[in-house]
């Protein structure tokens with residue numbers, strides 16, 4: 001458990017706590033309105049109404065229509081559903097998929113699977129800031145390309161991708177475009193009416209909602225085949241009895257994160273500035289991994305070349321400070337992150353990258369405490 005008195009949680013890109021009002025909104029759907037939302041009796045209808053309302057709330061945060069939102073069991077499922085669903089349904093047009101080398105494993109490993117099914121996948125490189133170049137997309141595009149999948153904002157280094165430009169190009173070429181917006185959603189404004197993507201994935205537990213619920217926006221303009229087969233739920237796009245409390249909580253969290261977005265952005269920028277200021281003042285050697293201006297405000301990825309990632313993480317953990325080496329799924333392994341490795345060659349930099357990711361309850365004071373602890377740890381180990 002997080003010791004609320006002194007522990008500092010700086011790993012919000014991995015997951016977040018459930019906001020109390022979110023939990024309150026969910027409870028009646030466990031205890032009272034627990035009917036199957038497909039049932040026609042009153043308890044069923046209550047669940048159905050809650051899902052309809054949640055769908056409206058989520059779609060409005062994206063500038064989408066309610067019928068374009070499909071609820072899933074996670075962000076991972078939404079990514080799988082988009083890639084598999086679009087690739088399989090458009091196979092008659094071609095077998096080529098373009099994605100980027102810095103995607104989350106929910107996309108990368110699905111692409112690996114699609115390769116085993118006979119699809120061809122091209123991985124776009126990134127520059128030293130972790131950004132994909134539209135020129136590269138244009139260069140690798142071919143007659144057989146049916147799908148482009150590039151993430152909205154990277155979960156390890158925070159770099160924002162030129163999604164609007166890539167989506168406009170994809171549209172012009174008649175190629176489907178998916179974006180994994182799981183890390184960006186709730187952190188920066190996303191307006192689908194301005195970006196012509198065909199699908200976009202989001203997840204609840206990254207925005208102070210419960211785990212195990214996500215959603216996929218589907219434009220409805222492309223051919224798509226479902227991943228799960230069974231009942232008629234989600235207009236036959238995703239079978240399975242809906243996670244009513246989870247969906248209700250997700251929608252509440254989405255509204256809440258929209259309301260607090262500006263305030264959080266200002267705070268996260270102040271935390272970043274405070275931390276880097278302290279390291280500069282203390283003469284600590286560090287490098288910022290990510291883009292200097294196009295970034296997600298809650299993610300700060302830094303290398304301290306004097307000290308390996310694992311040692312730093314363990315030392316911070318002992319102080320009650322929780323952060324990570326990048327993707328939660330990849331950590332635990334000693335390999336350097338595939339994202340940071342795609343950006344730099346300097347081995348010291350790769351071996352010492354740390355991701356601090358901020359959330360709702362963090363303060364500038366927390367940033368100061370963590371930055372000073374980092375200084376102490378480095379000085380102690382010198």
Ligand SMILES: *Cc1c(COP(=O)(O)O)cnc(C)c1O
Pocket residue numbers: 013014074075076077079104106151154155180181182183203204205206212213214
């Ligand atoms: C967390 C995350 C996922 C996976 O979402 P889950 O809901 O945890 O399955 C996928 N992509 C990105 C960019 C993420 O940050």
